[in-house]
Amino acid sequence: MNRLLPILALAAGASATLNNVYGRGGQMSGKSQGLQTRQSGSSGYPAHTFDQMIDHFPNSSRYEPHTTATFKQRYFFDDSYHKPGGPVFLYIGGETSGESRFSSLETGIIQIFMEAFHGLGVILENRYYGESYPFNDSSTDNLAYLTTEQTIADNAYFAQHATFPGVNATLTSSHAPWILYGGSLAGAQTTFSLKTYGGDGGILWAGIGSSATTKAKLAYTEWYDPIQKFGPQDAVASINAIVEKIDRVFATGNATAVHQMKAVFGLEALESDGDFAMTIAFPLGGPMNYPTNTWQELNWNSTYGSDDFWHFCTNVTNLDSPENITQVDYALAQYTDGEPWTNLGNYANYIKQYLIPVCDGAPINSVLCFGTQNQTFYADTTNSASRSYLYSTCTESGLYQVARPYGPSLISRALQVEYTQQWCTWAFPPGTHNAIPATPDLEKYNIYGGYNVSAPRLAHIDGAQDVWLDICYHSNDAPPRYSTNPEDAYLHPQLLISGAGHHWDSYGILDVEAEPQFIRNAHLWELRIVEVWLRECEYPDFMNAVGRMIADNVG
Numbered sequence: 091m092n093r094l095l096p097i098l099a100l101a102a103g104a105s106a107t108l109n110n111v112y113g114r115g116g117q118m119s120g121k122s123q124g125l126q127t128r129q130s131g132s133s134g135y136p137a138h139t140f141d142q143m144i145d146h147f148p149n150s151s152r153y154e155p156h157t158t159a160t161f162k163q164r165y166f167f168d169d170s171y172h173k174p175g176g177p178v179f180l181y182i183g184g185e186t187s188g189e190s191r192f193s194s195l196e197t198g199i200i201q202i203f204m205e206a207f208h209g210l211g212v213i214l215e216n217r218y219y220g221e222s223y224p225f226n227d228s229s230t231d232n233l234a235y236l237t238t239e240q241t242i243a244d245n246a247y248f249a250q251h252a253t254f255p256g257v258n259a260t261l262t263s264s265h266a267p268w269i270l271y272g273g274s275l276a277g278a279q280t281t282f283s284l285k286t287y288g289g290d291g292g293i294l295w296a297g298i299g300s301s302a303t304t305k306a307k308l309a310y311t312e313w314y315d316p317i318q319k320f321g322p323q324d325a326v327a328s329i330n331a332i333v334e335k336i337d338r339v340f341a342t343g344n345a346t347a348v349h350q351m352k353a354v355f356g357l358e359a360l361e362s363d364g365d366f367a368m369t370i371a372f373p374l375g376g377p378m379n380y381p382t383n384t385w386q387e388l389n390w391n392s393t394y395g396s397d398d399f400w401h402f403c404t405n406v407t408n409l410d411s412p413e414n415i416t417q418v419d420y421a422l423a424q425y426t427d428g429e430p431w432t433n434l435g436n437y438a439n440y441i442k443q444y445l446i447p448v449c450d451g452a453p454i455n456s457v458l459c460f461g462t463q464n465q466t467f468y469a470d471t472t473n474s475a476s477r478s479y480l481y482s483t484c485t486e487s488g489l490y491q492v493a494r495p496y497g498p499s500l501i502s503r504a505l506q507v508e509y510t511q512q513w514c515t516w517a518f519p520p521g522t523h524n525a526i527p528a529t530p531d532l533e534k535y536n537i538y539g540g541y542n543v544s545a546p547r548l549a550h551i552d553g554a555q556d557v558w559l560d561i562c563y564h565s566n567d568a569p570p571r572y573s574t575n576p577e578d579a580y581l582h583p584q585l586l587i588s589g590a591g592h593h594w595d596s597y598g599i600l601d602v603e604a605e606p607q608f609i610r611n612a613h614l615w616e617l618r619i620v621e622v623w624l625r626e627c628e629y630p631d632f633m634n635a636v637g638r639m640i641a642d643n644v645g
């Protein structure tokens with residue numbers, strides 16, 4: 091659920107300006123490996139490839155016509171902490187390239203585990219992301235094998251057959267315990283993998299789903315709730331009130347008035363009301379993609395996040411704006427019985443000063459900027475992460491970010507399910523053997539258990555202020571989660587981190603003791619549950635060695 095993507099056109103590879111904004115992680119330097127890398131501060135692991143089956147379900151009518159072909163699935167590993175008998179920590183790549191997950195091995199949660207347990211860490215790039223595409227283009231037919239079911243089968247098959255060149259050990263899942271970790275969509279894939287391929291006698295020994303977005307829904311209005319509740323309330327109040335007035339103007343159906351309103355933001359070129367509503371929502375998080383950082387990109391350590399959201403808020407509530415900006419608050423007062431739109435000038439000024447320039451001069455209504463009403467563009471079958479992600483959204487998971495039907499809203503009610511669904515319809519016309527459903531087939535995703543997905547040695551860890559919380563295990567819509575059975579606390583572990591956002595436990599700084607208290611204690615909890623899991627396992631080459639290592643570590 092990393093929605094920090096350039097707007098779609100730019101995701102396909104256009105703008106250097108945007109790459110600077112988004113380029114944290116993701117560099118492809120690929121030289122050295124492991125500890126020296128970490129200490130020298132340079133970034134990179136060489137890519138290895140694995141012959142992965144395109145179709146794991148030769149008997150399922152869902153994948154007809156079947157193929158026995160394979161594709162090259164990429165993986166990256168770090169063996170610098172590994173000792174004979176050590177476990178394998180598999181970081182699930184999710185909806186991005188393997189390279190953009192390197193920090194998990196270098197400084198993040200996998201580094202923490204590898205160091206503590208002498209494990210080997212490996213990132214597996216998901217099918218249809220990075221350079222792990224089964225086909226040269228992503229036509230609707232070629233996307234038929236991009237399903238949750240096939241994706242999690244990759245994880246199990248990889249664990250059974252993986253090799254690690256240069257490592258003097260057999261580390262397939264029958265020789266060593268495999269412990270999965272994933273955050274967000276990858277977290278959901280981790281939980282579904284454990285549910286399907288875990289348990290005693292299973293292929294995968296254990297897993298941690300962090301902010302695992304396990305529940306599919308068509309409309310996900312709750313995305314904005316943490317911002318409503320925990321955002322700076324002066325800015326929140328202004329935005330709620332402005333959005334309410336915007337919707338009043340839309341409701342008049344007066345084209346002149348609507349045009350005038352768009353022009354206040356410098357967005358009169360946007361013909362679609364949805365495109366306008368989405369664009370002014372970008373600093374908060376527009377549907378699907380957004381070009382600047384939002385609440386979701388805050389982080390406990392600013393190295394891994396961005397403070398754009400706070401800056402947006404202080405722009406909106408700026409008390410020192412010049413008169414030519416504050417006067418804009420009256421520009422649309424004629425539509426609200428003379429009542430000014432408090433902080434409209436500040437909001438509009440932010441859009442003009444900091445958002446429109448990301449288009450680098452491209453026409454505002456084009457797909458190179460904020461226009462999305464271009465069927466030809468969506469129908470382009472070139473492989474890309476944004477196209478793969480859209481396909482999964484359209485076929486299985488939904489979660490369209492739309493406005494609530496009533497009550498305060500930080501985004502305009504012009505943003506409804508239809509606005510997102512149209513992209514699906516344009517992008518994926520029926521092929522000869524595959525077609526997308528009219529709306530996402532949520533059952534394909536929820537079949538693993540939704541909020542309640544459960545398996546032995548599957549941990550759920552969430553952030554209390556995460557925008558995706560309400561589709562995770564600790565959702566406000568799920569039963570209250572209590573821990574009452576001491577054994578269950580390791581067999582079905584769960585933790586909700588106070589004050590945390592989206593999979594904040596993924597990140598580390600090579601010094602757990604120096605972390606802020608709730609993150610530090612989340613990491614210490616994760617170390618305890620992994621230790622219990624490792625003490626319990628009975629792999630032939632494994633148990634004595636690791637029993638001894640853990641004792642050494644403790645001592």
Ligand SMILES: *[C@@H]1O[C@H](CO)[C@@H](O)[C@H](O)[C@H]1NC(C)=O
Nearest residue numbers: 145146147148149150156243
């Ligand atoms: C598919 O069906 C064949 C024939 O019935 C069977 O031998 C095979 O095990 C099945 N394969 C899977 C993956 O279920």
Ligand SMILES: *[C@@H]1O[C@H](CO)[C@@H](O)[C@H](O)[C@H]1NC(C)=O
Nearest residue numbers: 159223224225226227232473
């Ligand atoms: C895909 O592209 C590669 C490299 O251009 C080419 O070698 C390969 O034959 C293509 N495969 C198909 C199925 O078109």
Ligand SMILES: *[C@@H]1O[C@H](CO)[C@@H](O)[C@H](O)[C@H]1NC(C)=O
Nearest residue numbers: 173174175256257258259260
């Ligand atoms: C590989 O490991 C085995 C068993 O631990 C050991 O006997 C052998 O010497 C090792 N080989 C190398 C090249 O390190």
Ligand SMILES: *[C@@H]1O[C@H](CO)[C@@H](O)[C@H](O)[C@H]1NC(C)=O
Nearest residue numbers: 342344345346347348350424
């Ligand atoms: C629409 O708004 C314009 C500009 O405020 C106004 O002049 C016009 O009378 C309105 N039209 C209707 C039908 O209310």
Ligand SMILES: *[C@@H]1O[C@H](CO)[C@@H](O)[C@H](O)[C@H]1NC(C)=O
Nearest residue numbers: 398401402403404405408444
């Ligand atoms: C407005 O936002 C910009 C861009 O993030 C930031 O540099 C600036 O300090 C903010 N201004 C105020 C008054 O908060």
Ligand SMILES: *[C@@H]1O[C@H](CO)[C@@H](O)[C@H](O)[C@H]1NC(C)=O
Nearest residue numbers: 412413414415418435439442
């Ligand atoms: C406000 O006035 C300043 C100084 O004259 C000018 O630089 C700025 O562009 C004006 N802003 C707007 C929104 O008109």
Ligand SMILES: *[C@@H]1O[C@H](CO)[C@@H](O)[C@H](O)[C@H]1NC(C)=O
Nearest residue numbers: 455456457464465466467470
């Ligand atoms: C629509 O998208 C296509 C493909 O990206 C592009 O060639 C075309 O110029 C776009 N049309 C408009 C009106 O932006």
Ligand SMILES: *[C@@H]1O[C@H](CO)[C@@H](O)[C@H](O)[C@H]1NC(C)=O
Nearest residue numbers: 305539540541542543568569
């Ligand atoms: C989750 O489990 C609870 C009982 O533990 C049950 O009431 C609820 O219906 C379940 N929810 C789903 C989505 O399965």
Ligand SMILES: *[C@@H]1O[C@H](CO)[C@@H](O)[C@H](O)[C@H]1NC(C)=O
Nearest residue numbers: 197391392393598599604605
């Ligand atoms: C943030 O992370 C950087 C890089 O790991 C580290 O140098 C810095 O000390 C961290 N700051 C805090 C407050 O954790």
